[in-house]
Amino acid sequence: MSAGSVAVVVTEEIGLPSWDLYELSIPCTVFGKAQSDLADPWYELMLCGTGAGERPEDAAGTGLVLRTGYGLDDLVGADTVIVPSVPDPCVEEGEPLPRELIRALRRAYDAGARMVSLCTGAFALAEAGLLDGRRATAHWLHTAQLAERYPKVRVDDSVLYVDDGDVLTSAGLTAGLDLCLHLVRRDLGAHVANQLARRMVVPAHRPGGQAQFIDLSVPTTDDDALAPVLDWARSHLDRPLTVRDLALRAAMSPRTFYRRLQAATGTTPLQWLLTQRLGRAQSLLESTDLPVEKIGELSGLGTANNLRHHFLRHIGVSPSEYRRAWRQTVC
Template identity: 80%
Template sequence: MSAGTVAVVVPTDIEFPSWDLYEVSIPCTVFGKPQPDLADPWYEMRLCGTAGPDDGPASATGLTLRTPYGLEGLIGADTVIVPSVPDDCVESDRPLPPALIDALRRAHDDGARMVSLCTGAFALAEAGLLDGRRATAHWMHTAQLAARYPKVEVDDSVLYVDDGSILTSAGLTAGLDLCLHLVRRDLGARVANQLARRMVVPAHRPGGQAQFIDLSVPATDDEGLAPVLEWARAGLHQPLTVDDLARRAAMSPRTFYRRLQESTGTTPLRWLLHQRLGRAQSLLESTDLPIDKIGELSGLGTANNVRHHFLKHIGVSPGDYRRAFPRRADAVQAVTAD
């Protein structure tokens, strides 16, 4: 038995010849390649073309794609992912294929977890699956989404929205964040973190993080800060301060503050808090340690402090968060052995 069947919609109808390769490739990269050393069995993946199991038209990059399944492959899948839909379905009133909308409704009625990446939210909304729900899409298209589907509570300020059985993401790398979030939900923090490390991407960006940060200097991966940030992650149980980090980086506190904000889009104290919350989440997901011990190991402090930060930044108590993530025995053994 696999970790679940993931069916990915590929818009291959000949009258919609401009599908985006990037959003299609994200779930293929996360779910389509077996990772037996992380979880065995891994996911099963189905590529489901809207035109059927055949050659589709060229993508925006000029490539063509043959899908092994048609839309019938969505039925019975554990998770259905709709990547971005063709531009002319977003920028005009051109309807999406009725067969796709019907298949999405049937998959949802069959109990599938429904996921959209970028403008894939338009397909879920057209199927009525987002009515009365909070959802997001790429910030460039959220105004159109809200105007066309007034029953949807559109939030253009977040990377992704996890509404339980239906999840939506913003565009491009936010889709990758959401797919890794699904792995985290299904297989736990340890597996998701190791997979993210192999992909050389952040292990966990919370869905509530802003889509767009207006910086005078574009955000970059600052290799000069990498050693000190790794040192800080390894010492989260210590009472780290901005001065400690700056001293480790051989910079003045003011210079360190500026460099970190330019690189990550956040302040040193917020960065530290995010790392501590991530560590606490991992421990809640993968161990049976009491809350006060988790506070100690993550640097969040007392059990009351842990509860305060979880309620404020994650929206649930530590106990409720722990109950949402069934722990795998191998993950518990690995963490408690560290």
């Protein structure tokens, strides 16, 4: 087993926003501090900057000035290259990524480096063509943009990270820590990864995927005929509602109601109801100590077994695991 060298890309060296700082700190914490009692030698960490060269007074964000000791040319020869994130305008507004960064990523991959992205770093790997034909992920807020901009990438927004051998991607924020610990597990074994996780006071492995953190709410419709009946349905989720019930309350035929709801929300009536019921169950699991059986009843999902079935299928974890993970998160 070997640790090797890890090159972390810093795409903005001045005025890093707090979002980027958090994800940059994760590989620095995991790979940058020697743990010689766990593995010797430990990883060799290099921070490789793009060298944008902004003046500090012009920089936005935290105002922190970060000068790296390595440049993009140093990505070539590293055993692992990590792109923690890319500037927000490149994601939100489609601004081009630095061409020198994309060329450096391709050269590093061609030289045999293992390529890793955290959160929106997936946009850089995708731009370099390294995710074509591969399954990949990013923060669920940005997976739709990733899939639209790079149709050759098989985007999965339900997982915390994807290990595709020599190319790995993670969801946002703390999911980057899950992936970095996974890299340690691959390189140095489960014992080392587990001990490192204990020192960092985090789980060595979190159950489920990022599906459990996705906002399930459906945007409020501006269809005046639908809004009242949908508000009513949300207040009566414990009832055995049907499409016919909702259509009658909206004074429409079931066919018309189906068509209007799908046009307004992008989903079918039955899927809308299921999403609302799951959202209610999540809220009750987060905020109460009610037993699973009672939550199934109040959310309209029925028995505890039926609630577990839908949670495992759509959220990726059981109700009990969801409640435990949520409470660990807020604590």
